[in-house]
Amino acid sequence: xxxxxxxxxxxxxxxxxxxxxxxxxxxxxxxxxxxxxxxxxxxxxxxxxxxxxxxxxxxxxxxxxxxxxxxxxxxxxxxxxxxxxxxxxxxxxxxxxxxxxxxxxxxxxxxxxxxxxxxxxxxxxxxxxxxxxxxxxxxxxxxxxxxxxxxxxxxxxxxxxxxxxxxxxxxxxxxxxxxxxxxxxxxxxxxxxxxxxxxxxxxxxxxxxxxxxxxxxxxxxxxxxxxxxxxxxxxxxxxxxxxxxxxxxxxxxxxxxxxxxxxxxxxxxxxxxxxxxxxxxxxxxxxxxxxxxxxxxxxxxxxxxxxxxxxxxxxxxxxxxxxxxxxxxxxxxxxxxxxxxxxxxxxxxxxxxxxxxxxxxxxxxxxxxxxxxxxxxxxxxxxxxxxxxxxxxxxxxxxxxxxxxxxxxxxxxxxxxxxxxxxxxxxxxxxxxxxxxxxxxxxxxxxxxxxxxxxxxxxxxxxxxxxxxxxxxxxxxxxxxxxxxxxxxxxxxxxxxxxxxxxxxxxxxxxxxxxxxxxxxxxxxxxxxxxxxxxxxxxxxxxxxxxxxxxxxxxxxxxxxxxxxxxxxxxxxxxxxxxxxxxxxxxxxxxxxxxxxxxxxxxxxxxxxxxxxxxxxxxxxxxxxxxxxxxxxxxxxxxxxxxxxxxxxxxxxxxxxxxxxxxxxxxxxxxxxxxxxxxxxxxxxxxxxxxxxxxxxxxxxxxxxxxxxxxxxxxxxxxxxxxxxxxxxxxxxxxxxxxxxxxxxxxxxxxxxx
Amino acid sequence: xxxxxxxxxxxxxxxxxxxxxxxxxxxxxxxxxxxxxxxxxxxxxxxxxxxxxxxxxxxxxxxxxxxxxxxxxxxxxxxxxxxxxxxxxxxxxxxxxxxxxxxxxxxxxxxxxxxxxxxxxxxxxxxxxxxxxxxxxxxxxxxxxxxxxxxx
Ligand code: FES
Ligand code: FES
Numbered sequence: 046x047x048x049x050x051x052x053x054x055x056x057x058x059x060x061x062x063x064x065x066x067x068x069x070x071x072x073x074x075x076x077x078x079x080x081x082x083x084x085x086x087x088x089x090x091x092x093x094x095x096x097x098x099x100x101x102x103x104x105x106x107x108x109x110x111x112x113x114x115x116x117x118x119x120x121x122x123x124x125x126x127x128x129x130x131x132x133x134x135x136x137x138x139x140x141x142x143x144x145x146x147x148x149x150x151x152x153x154x155x156x157x158x159x160x161x162x163x164x165x166x167x168x169x170x171x172x173x174x175x176x177x178x179x180x181x182x183x184x185x186x187x188x189x190x191x192x193x194x195x196x197x198x199x200x201x202x203x204x205x206x207x208x209x210x211x212x213x214x215x216x217x218x219x220x221x222x223x224x225x226x227x228x229x230x231x232x233x234x235x236x237x238x239x240x241x242x243x244x245x246x247x248x249x250x251x252x253x254x255x256x257x258x259x260x261x262x263x264x265x266x267x268x269x270x271x272x273x274x275x276x277x278x279x280x281x282x283x284x285x286x287x288x289x290x291x292x293x294x295x296x297x298x299x300x301x302x303x304x305x306x307x308x309x310x311x312x313x314x315x316x317x318x319x320x321x322x323x324x325x326x327x328x329x330x331x332x333x334x335x336x337x338x339x340x341x342x343x344x345x346x347x348x349x350x351x352x353x354x355x356x357x358x359x360x361x362x363x364x365x366x367x368x369x370x371x372x373x374x375x376x377x378x379x380x381x382x383x384x385x386x387x388x389x390x391x392x393x394x395x396x397x398x399x400x401x402x403x404x405x406x407x408x409x410x411x412x413x414x415x416x417x418x419x420x421x422x423x424x425x426x427x428x429x430x431x432x433x434x435x436x437x438x439x440x441x442x443x444x445x446x447x448x449x450x451x452x453x454x455x456x457x458x459x460x461x462x463x464x465x466x467x468x469x470x471x472x473x474x475x476x477x478x479x480x481x482x483x484x485x486x487x488x489x490x491x492x493x494x495x496x497x498x499x500x501x502x503x504x505x506x507x508x509x510x511x512x513x514x515x516x517x518x519x520x521x522x523x524x525x526x527x528x529x530x531x532x533x534x535x536x537x538x539x540x541x542x543x544x545x546x547x548x549x550x551x552x553x554x555x556x557x558x559x560x561x562x563x564x565x566x567x568x569x570x571x572x573x574x575x576x577x578x579x580x581x582x583x584x585x586x587x588x589x590x591x592x593x594x595x596x597x598x599x600x601x602x603x604x605x606x607x608x609x610x611x612x613x614x615x616x617x618x619x620x621x622x623x624x625x626x627x628x629x630x631x632x633x634x635x636x637x638x639x640x641x642x643x644x645x646x647x648x649x650x651x652x653x654x655x656x657x658x659x660x661x662x663x664x665x666x667x668x669x670x671x672x673x674x675x676x677x678x679x680x681x682x683x684x685x686x687x688x689x690x691x692x693x694x695x696x697x698x699x700x701x702x703x704x705x706x707x708x709x710x711x712x713x714x715x716x717x718x719x720x721x722x723x724x725x726x727x728x729x730x731x732x733x734x735x736x737x738x739x740x741x742x743x744x745x746x747x748x749x750x751x752x753x754x755x756x757x758x759x760x761x762x763x764x765x766x767x768x769x770x771x772x773x774x775x776x777x778x779x780x781x782x783x784x785x786x787x788x789x790x791x792x793x794x795x796x797x798x799x
Numbered sequence: 800x801x802x803x804x805x806x807x808x809x810x811x812x813x814x815x816x817x818x819x820x821x822x823x824x825x826x827x828x829x830x831x832x833x834x835x836x837x838x839x840x841x842x843x844x845x846x847x848x849x850x851x852x853x854x855x856x857x858x859x860x861x862x863x864x865x866x867x868x869x870x871x872x873x874x875x876x877x878x879x880x881x882x883x884x885x886x887x888x889x890x891x892x893x894x895x896x897x898x899x900x901x902x903x904x905x906x907x908x909x910x911x912x913x914x915x916x917x918x919x920x921x922x923x924x925x926x927x928x929x930x931x932x933x934x935x936x937x938x939x940x941x942x943x944x945x946x947x948x949x950x951x
Contacts, residue, residue, distance in 0.1 A: 118897030118934050246893050253898035254889045254905060255881040256834020256874030263833035271828065296800070296817065331828045333820040424838055424846060424899040424933040473836075473899025474933050505839045695893055699939065703896055706935030729843035729931065737927040740937035 047232040049172050090215070094222035096177035098151035099129055099170070106201055106215030108135050111145040113152040114162045115445055116249075117475030118703075119759040120696040121162045123248045125170055127692055128163075131240040132174025132233055135214065136200040142248040147447035147467035155469070157445045158480050158575060163692060163755045164661060175230040177221075181214055184221035188212075200239075235690065235752045244695035249471065261442045261470035262502060264430040270299060272491050272501040273335040275325040275342055276511045279722030280571045281372045283349040284323050291343035292327065297334030301327050301342065304490040306483050311456045313356040313366060316449040319483040320511040320572045326491045332502060339504075348372070349570075368570050372722035375417070375517075378542055381567055382519045386413065390538050390563030393549035396619050397559035399525075402534035406525035410598055414522070414587035416785040417716040419515035419576060420724075420732065425473020426508040429488035432498035433458060438465045440489050443472035444482035457486045458493055476707075477575030481513045506727045514717060515576035516541045518583040522591040525559075530599045533559060539584060540565035543573060546580040551658060552630060553592070555623035556610035571719065577707065578760035581659040582767070586712070586785070589655040589768030594781060603654050603772070604638050607631075625658045629687050632749055633665040636685035640747050641667040650680060653772025655765040660757025662688040663749075666705070668741075668769035670777050676798045677777060677791065679709060679741040682769070684762055686746060689753035701746040701762040708766030710735025713788045713799065733788070739799075803867050807832065808876025818864035823847045825863045826873060834874035834902045838931070845930030848903040848910075849873045855910035874902040877909055885909050888947035896934035904930045908944045916951050918944070 090103020101109045110126035126142045147155055154165055178198055185203045186193035189210050197204050201214045252259055277283055289301040305323040307313065325344060329335040353367040403409060429442030438460055444450055447467045455462045472479055488501040503511075520539030527533055535557045539547050545564030554560050576582065596606035608631055613619075615627035634656050637643070646652045649671055656665035669681040682705050691697050714733035718725045726732040746762070771782050774791070782790055791797045801818045804811060807830060814829050821840075826832040826849070835858055838846030842860040849858045850872040877883045881890075885908050895901045904927065911918060911926040918926065923944050932940065 118895075120896070244893075246890065247895060249898065250890050250893060250895065251881050253895045253901050254874075254886040255878075256832075256902045258833050260899065262837065263827075265831065265833070331816075331820075331824065333817060333824045333828070337817075422933060424836075424844070424897065424931070426837070472897060474897045476933075502837070505841075699893060699896060699936065702938055703935035706937060707933075710935070728841055729839045730841060734844075734931045734933065735935070735937075736929075736931060737937045737941065738924045740935070744938060 048229050049168065049232060050229050094218040096180055096218070096222055097173050097226075099173045100133060100177045102214050102218035104215045104218065106139055106213040107141065108133070108139055108201070108214070109141045109143055111143050113145045113155050114166070115155065115157045115447065115469045115472065116144065117157055117445060117472035117479065119157065119162065119700055120247065120693060121157060123245055123696060124163060124692040125166055126248070127240045127245055128167065128170040129174040131238050132171045133178050134198040134200065137240055137245060139201055144469055144471070147469055149448060155447055157475065158477060164757060167754055171232050172230065175232050176226060179227045179230045180221040180224050181217045183224050183227070184217040185212055188217065188220065241690065241692050242694065245693055247696065259471040260425055260473050261430055262425055262428045262473070262500070264441055264470070264500065266432070266498050269430075269498040269500055270328050270330065270495065271332050271335050272326050272328045272488070272499050273339040274487065274501065274503065274507060275327065275339055275344060276321040276507060277346050279372055280719065281349055281370060281722040282346045283321070284325065285345040285347040287325050287342060287344040292338035292341050295334070295338050295341065297330035298338050299328045299330070300495055301325065301338070302494055304487060304494065306453065306457050306486040306490070307354070308456050313354055314449060314452065315357065315359045316446055316480055317356070317453055318481045318513050318572050318574050320513060324487065326487070326501070328491060328495050328499060336504065369568050371570065373569060373571060373719055374721060375718035378517060382415070382517070382540065382542070385540055385565045385567060386519055386521050386538065388565070390540060390565040392561070393547055393564050394554055394560065394562040394620075396554070396557070397534070399534040399536055399559040399561040402559045403523070403525045403536070406533055407528040408526045409523060410526070410595060411521065411523045412591055412594060412783060413519060414590060414783050415519040416517065416583045416586065417718060418517045418571065419711060419715045420509050420512045420717050421476045421478035421576060422509065422732065422734065423472070423474030423476060423478055426503040426505055427484040428500065428502040429484045430498070430500045431485070431488035431492040433460070433489050433493040434496055436460060436464055438489055438493070439468065440465065440485050441468040441470055442482065442485040442488065443470050443479050444485055445472070445475050445479040446482060449480070450482035450485050453483065453486050454489055458489055476577045477579065478513060481574050505729070509732060510724045510727055513572050513574035515582065516544055516573045518546045520546065520584060520587040522587065524595050526599065532557065532595075532599065534561070535559070536561045537588070538563040538565070539587070540567065542567045542569045542571070544580070546584040548580065548584065548624070550622045550624045552614065552625055553610055555618045555620055555627070556614040558619055560619065577704070578659055578763045581657060581760070581764040585655070585657040585659070585764030586767030586771065589657065589765060590771045590781070590783070593653070593768065593772040593775070604634055604643060607634055607656060629663050630656065630658055633663045633685040633687050636747055636749060637665040637667050637683050640685060640745065641683040643667065651773045651776035653769045653774070653776060655768035655772060657761070657765040659764060660760045662686065662756045662758065662761040664761045664765050666762070666765045666769045668766065668773045670770075670773040672777050674798070677774060679770070680743070682741050682744045682766065684744070684746045685749065686758070686762065687749035687751070688758045688761065689751065689755040691748050692755060694748065697748070697758055698746040700758055702744045704760070704762035705744055705766050706735060706740050708763045709741065709770055710739070712767040712770045712785055713739065714786050716786045801864070803863060805863070805867065805871065806869070807871045808873060814863070816863060819862045822849070822858040822861050822863050822866055822871070826858065832873050832875055836899055836902055838900070838903070845907060846900050846903040848906040848930065850906060850910055853910065853913060855907050874906060877905070883909065884950045885912065885943070885947040888943040888950065891946060892939045892943040894936050894939040894943050896936055900930060900932045900934070904932065904940055908940070908947065911944070912948055912951060917948055
C-alpha cells in the first residue's frame with residue numbers, strides 16, 4: 046500500500062476561487078467544442094464544485110478533469126486525466142476533459158517534452174485523484190455519521206455497507222469541496238486499477254474528425270488582423286533595412302514594421318533559441334493579402350557580426366552565449382567534422398586501458414557514421430494568436446513550454462508576468478520544435494504594436510527555413526579484437542555541430558573492461574534544439590549499426606551478442622555510473638526475439654535488429670524488409686518496449702507506430718543542407734517526407750508487463766529504428782550504410798527504386 | 800476585388816475578395832470554416848483537401864475564381880454529427896495523434912470511397928499517398944479506410 050503526503054503537491058489544492066482576483070483565468074474551453082456528445086451519460090450540471098486544481102464535480106455527478114500539459118499529439122490530454130479518474134474512482138464515461146490554461150500557481154511542470162509528462166505527472170496526478178476521492182468519502186462520513194474507514198467507492202458512487210447507505214459523487218461534492226484537504230492519502234494498489242491500463246479513445250477524437258477549431262491557427266475573434274513575417278534568407282544574416290512604402294498601399298495592408306524578441310539587457314534562458322530575433326512583420330486584413338505583401342516587400346539584409354549575450358544555461362549557471370559570424374556551407378561542415386573526428390576529443394569516460402588493448406589487438410574495426418541537420422516540419426506551421434492592450438496580454442499559441450517563454454514574453458512586452466495569460470492550444474505536432482516558442486513573442490509584439498488582436502502565421506517556407514534544427518553529427522566507432530575474435534576494447538568518438546551526441550554512461554559502457562568515449566563540438570550560427578529523442582536519435586543509429594557489424598565480424602548472432610554484453614553489465618558491471626538497468630534492457634531484446642520469431646524469418650524477408658535505452662525506457666526493434674521490384678519495402682516492424690506501467694495501451698501503441706514511421710522516414714529521406722547560410726530545401730516539394738506507400742505494412746508494439754512507475758514513451762521508439770533499418774538493408778543489399786539519409790545511396794546502388 | 804458567389808456544404812455565400820485568393824484562405828478567413836488546414840501552400844501535403852463536385856482537390860492551390868460554379872464540400876460538410884462512415888472508422892481506430900492532417904486525410908478517403916467503394920490495399924496506398932501525416936498514423940489511416948469501405 047502506498048500512502049503519500051498531500052503537501053508534496055500543495056499548489057494543486059489551491060482553489061481557483063482563492064485566486065480569482067489575481068489570475069486572468071480565461072476559459073478557452075469552448076474552443077474545443079466541449080459540449081457533451083449524445084453518447085456521454087451525463088450532461089452539464091447546474092453547478093460545479095471544485096475539489097482541487099484538477100478536478101471539479103457537478104451536482105449530477107459529472108466530472109471535469111483538467112489536463113495540465115500541452116497536447117501535441119502524444120495523447121497526454123487523454124492519458125493524464127485517466128490517471129486522475131482512476132484514483133478518483135469515477136466512471137470514465139462521466140468525465141469531461143478540459144485543457145488547463147498555463148497556470149503555474151495551480152499546476153506543476155506544464156511542459157510537454159523529454160517524454161516526461163506521464164513519468165513526472167504520475168504521483169501528483171494520482172495524489173490529486175486520491176485526495177478528491179478521500180474528501181468525497183469524508184463528506185459522506187460526516188453526512189451519514191459513520192467512520193470514513195468503513196466507506197467504499199466504486200465508479201463514482203459512495204457506499205457504506207453496514208447501514209446500506211449509497212450516494213453518487215455529485216451528492217457529496219458541495220460538502221466535499223468545503224472540507225479540509227487530508228494530510229495524507231492512500232493510493233490504489235496497481236492490481237486495482239480500472240481505467241489505467243484499459244484503452245480509452247482520444248478525448249478530442251470527435252472534434253478532430255469533424256474539423257472543429259482546436260488549433261491556435263484556427264482561432265479568431267472580432268476585429269482580428271492577420272500577420273505574416275519576413276525573416277533573413279540565411280543564417281548569419283540580419284535585417285539592414287526595409288521599405289514600408291513598397292507594400293503599404295497594397296490591398297488590405299495595415300502596417301509594416303520590424304520587431305525584436307529580445308531587449309538589450311534581457312538575460313536569455315536555455316530555451317531562448319530564437320532563430321532570427323529581429324524580423325519584419327506585415328499586418329493586414331487577411332492571410333492572402335499579407336502573403337502578397339510578404340512577396341512584394343523590398344528588404345535589405347546584411348551579414349551579421351559575431352555577437353554575444355548573457356544567459357542562464359541548462360544547469361542554471363550564468364554564462365555568455367555567442368553566435369559566430371559567417372555564411373555556412375554543408376560541404377565545409379563535412380570537412381570540419383572529418384578534421385575533428387581525426388583529432389583527440391574530450392574524454393567523457395574511460396574504463397581500463399583501452400589504448401594498450403588497441404595496440405595489441407589482432408584486428409581493429411573502425412567505422413564512421415553521420416547524419417545531417419533535420420527540420421521538424423510540424424504539420425501545423427508556427428503561428429500564434431495574441432491580443433495585447435491596456436497593459437495586459439492574452440496569448441494563445443502552440444507551445445510545449447509555456448513556462449519557459451513567459452519571461453521572454455514579459456521582457457519583450459514590458460508587461461509583468463501576472464498580466465500575461467498564455468492559453469494552451471492543441472498543437473499540430475511538436476517533436477521538440479515548440480519547446481522554443483518565440484512565435485508567441487512575435488505575435489504578442491505585433492499585437493502590441495498595432496493595438497489589435499492578431500493571428501500571425503508562418504508559411505511552410507518560413508517554418509522550414511527558420512528552424513531550430515536537429516544538429517548534424519558524426520561518430521567513429523572502433524573495436525579491438527584478439528586473434529580469437531574476443532572483444533578487447535571499445536572506443537567511440539562522436540561530435541556534431543554544435544554538440545556531441547554521446548551519453549557516455551549508457552550501454553555498451555559498463556559491459557566492456559576497456560572502454561573509451563570522447564566527444565567534441567563545432568560552433569555554428571545555425572540554430573538547433575531538441576528533436577524527438579535529442580542526441581539519442583543519432584547515436585543509437587551509429588552504435589546499433591556498429592554492434593551489428595561487430596557481431597558479424599565476431600561470428601555471433603546480433604541479439605545473442607547484445608545479450609552477452611548485457612549479462613556482463615548485469616552480473617559484473619564495469620564502473621559505477623552506468624545509467625541503465627541491464628536486466629530490463631535484455632528483457633526487451635528477449636521479448637522482441639520471441640515475438641518476431643527471430644530465428645525463423647519468413648521467406649524473402651531481410652531482418653535487422655536494434656535496441657536502445659533513453660528517456661528511462663527500453664526498446665528493442667526488429668525490422669523486416671522485402672525487396673519488391675528492386676524497391677525496399679518495410680513489411681513489418683516488431684517493437685518490444687519496457688516503459689513501466691502503460692496508461693493507455695492503444696494510444697501508446699499509436700505513439701510507438703508513429704515514432705517508428707518517423708524514424709524510417711528520416712532514415713531514408715530526412716536531410717537539410719545549407720549553401721552560404723541558406724537552407725537548400727524550403728517546402729515539401731524538395732524536403733521528402735515519408736508517405737503512406739513507404740510506411741511499414743504492419744507494426745506490432747509489445748509492452749513488457751510490470752509494476753514499475755511509468756516512464757517515457759513518445760521518444761524511445763524512435764532512436765532504435767534507424768539502425769534496425771540499416772541492418773536489414775545490409776542483409777538485403779550486402780552493403781552497409783553509414784551515412785543518413787539512405788535513399789540517395791540506395792538509388793546509387795543501381796536498379797533500386799525509391 | 801471581386802464579388803463571388805460560392806456554394807460550400809450546400810450553403811450559398813457571397814464573398815468580396817481578390818479572385819486569385821486560394822479557396823483555402825477564403826474558407827478559413829472569410830467563411831470561418833477552419834477545419835480545412837494549411838500545411839504547405841503548394842499542393843504537396845494534402846492538409847487542405849476538400850471536394851469540388853465530389854472530387855478531392857487541394858484548396859491551397861486553386862483560386863477562388865475557379866470554383867464559383869461548383870459545389871464545394873469541406874470536413875464540416877460531410878456529416879451532421881460526425882457520423883459519416885469514414886469519420887466513424889477514424890474514431891474506431893483512434894487514428895489521430897496531433898490531428899492536424901486528419902481533415903485532409905478524411906476528405907481524400909471519402910473521395911476515394913465515393914469513387915471506389917472497395918479499394919484494394921494498393922489502391923488505398925495510391926490514393927492516400929498525397930496526404931502527409933507527420934505523426935506517422937499511416938497504418939491506422941489505411942485500416943480505417945478499409946473499415947469504412949466494409950461499412951459502406
Ligand atoms: S496546404 Fe494544400 S496541399 Fe499542403
Ligand atoms: S496526426 Fe499529426 S500530422 Fe497526422
